[in-house]
Structures are given as structure tokens and as C-alpha cells.
Amino acid sequence: MVATGMTAPSAQRLSVVDGFLTEAWADLARHDDRLRALAVRVRFDRGVAHVDGEVDDPAELRLVRDLVGRLAGVLGVWCRVRVAGRDPVVVDLGCGGQKQWPGNLGLDIHPAAGVDAVADLSGSLPLADDSVDVFFAVHILEHLIDFLPLLDEAHRALRPGGVLHVMSPWWRHVNAVADPTHVRLLDVQTFKGICGQRPPGTPRWYPLHVACDGASIFADLTPLSPTAPAPTPTHLARFFD
Template sequence: MTELVSPQRLRLRDEFLRRAAEELFKHDERVRDLDLEVRFDGGVAHLTGSVPERAHLDTARELIGRLDGVFGVWDRVRVGGREPLVLDLGCGGQKQYPGNLGVDLMSTGEVDVLADLSRPLPFADSCADRVFLVHILEHLIDFLPLVDEVHRVLRPDGAAFILSPWWRYVNAVADPTHVRLLDVQTIKGICRRPGSPRTWFPLHAGCDGASIFAELRPVKDGSAEAPDAAHLARFFD
């Protein structure tokens, strides 16, 4: 059973991770000269800045994701001078990063596009670089249509960032608006749905004892191979 990490330990681990990332960017030639900043909040790495090519960002994400104690790697990074298009689905009154495109059913100061997330998203195919799904999936009776829509609107090198309550933590059932319970193994099922053309490659997945985290890359148009058993074993039983 995954144990809940105390707030004090999370703060200390964030400080450890900050130091580890600082050493990584100082000494690893693969990321040493990149204009990237990383901060840690509750074990989640937040990458911002600018890189010349997408491959540089992918390398930085992968190396940071390997650090012990990292539950997720989120980013909003300019690539080749271009600002990313980041959709923040169900953002309510708080976006994950300033500049994200807030999408919600109800209007707030942070919402840029009004949309019902249980229906097709009002965005073109392969238009988004990143899509945030933070505390969204647990509120939908059937979240697979939304997951498929996110797959559709993401670019082949894009990523979906998922955060939801872990099914064994009290907050998962204490909120009466939660209609679905999720586990890290649920993410495995999303990545490998039998008969579904919407395949995902897991970049990272984890659980801190209260929430599950995942970053998924859509597999489409020959953009990447479907994950094999060895890669899946890094995150899933």
C-alpha cells in the first residue's frame, strides 16, 4: 500500500529535489546549457523557460523524472521561440500556469473558452502542445470520451497532464461530486485500451498516497511506438 507523504517530508523532499536538479543542470552536458528553470511543489517538477528544439525539452523531462521522489513533471516551455498552446481543462478559478487557455463550463476570471467537457472539445485536431486535466476525471461518469478528445487535439509530440485523487485516500470518497475512483493502474488501462485506436505512451506516472499523477503522450500518425511491457513495468504492476 502506498503511504501518504507528510507535508513536512514533502517540503524537505522538494528542497532535496531542487538541489538534485541544480546539480543535474550544472554537470550533465545534455541539459547544462538549456535556458530552463525547475521548481518543485509537493514532488511535482514545474519546468519553465525556453529550448531550441523539442528533443531538448524531452531530455530534460526524462532526466528530472528519474530523480527519486518526483511524482510528476509538468512544463510550460517555449520551443524554438514559439509559445506553447496549453489547454487547462476544467480550470475553474485557477490555471496551472499563467498564459494557459482556461476551459470550463462555468465562467470565471480565468476561463477563456466555455465548453462542456462531457462533449467534443471546440478545438482543431493536433493543435495543442499540452493539456491539463487536474481534478477532472473523477467528476465524469464516463471520462474516456474526454480522454479520446484530448488525444485528438494534442500534437503528436504533445502531452496530457493528469492529477486525480487516489482511490484509497479519504478525499477520493469524501467529495460527493466524485463519481469515479482512480488508481495508477487506471492510467495503464488508458494507455492500453483493447480495441481503441487512441493509444498513449506514459512519460511518467506515480502516486503520493493521496493523488495519482500521470503524463501521457498520444501515439498517432507514427509519432511514437506503443509502449512495450518493459516500459510499462517502470510505472505499473
């Protein structure tokens, strides 16, 4: 949850936190029988956990995401993990010339070296239903006057258990207003509304992780089916006021 007067951590502080998280995860992996046999690697970069490797079952990946996300100081759990021998389909939205990981599919409205398909992110995405495992929307939502259609499109294209990773400037940080192309301000509570009560028939999301470091908002969301139960108040209280 966001605290009033929060300031962004220094690079030195983030480095120390990454060191703590690395030790904490190694200790957890040694002592949790569910993790010992899993061929996954977890690396921490400025509070974001980067997970890769391979698991046999989607439930194992969900377990890793959940346990990593419970560590104090984790801002997001970004993953690129093979499941049952299949490489994940990972899409960078608005990637420009630089993708989050090499090999991702890059979508952007402007052609560039890293763009695999030109697409207007305010409209329909050129992706089939249930075809994507992971979406990255890094510094994208703040550029869209109405970003809910993009979230709805990501919801449509994600496979069950897929994840949408979001990173955007926090509304109280100077980065949110320093760029004149930013047209939206975001907060942790913005994602409470996205994951809360929405009109019947509209796509629903389950928050795997939502956090703020004083400069940026991070959110890991997974789609809910129309018949799935809503997130419980106990789970929502992990992230939202």
C-alpha cells in the same frame, strides 16, 4: 507503483523532498553535457517538477522531461516551455476560477473569471486538431462518469509530442469519496489500462510518468500515432504492476 497501506506525506516531508530534488537536479544539470546549454528552469513543488524556459528543439524538451522524471520522488513533470521561439499553447480543462498558470486557456462548463471558453468536457472540445502543446486535467477525471471521450479529445487536439497532465484523488484516500460529485475512482493501474491494449483505431497513449503519493494520482501522457510502436514492457514496468 502503489504500495498497499501508503499514506500521504506530510507537508514537512514534502518540503524536505523538494529540497532533495532541487539539489539532485542542480547536480545533474552541472554534470550532464546535454543539459548545460539549455535555458530551462526546474522548480519542485510538493514533488511535482515545474519546468519553464526555452529550448531550440522538441527533442531537448523531451530530454529534460525524461531526466527530471527519473529522479526518485518526482510525482509529475509539468511544463510550460518555449520551443524554437514559440510560446506553448496550454489548456486548463475544468479550470473554474483558477488556472494552473496565468495565461493558460481555460475551459469549463460553467462561466467564471478564469474561463476563456465554456465547454462541456464530456463532449467535443472547441479546439482544432494538433493545436495544443499541454493539457492540464487537474481534479477533473473523477467528476466524469466516462472520461475516455475527454482523453480521446485531448489526444486529437495535442500536437505530436504534446503532454496531458492528470492529477486526481487516489481511490484509497478519503478525498476520493469525501466529495459527493466524484463519480469515478482512479489508481495508477487505471493508466496502465489507458496506455495498454485498446481496441484498434482508438487513440493510444505513452506514459511519460505515472505516480501516487498516497493522496493523489499523477500522470503525464503523450499521444502515440497509429503507426508508433507501443510502450515496451520495460518502460511500463517503471510505473505499473
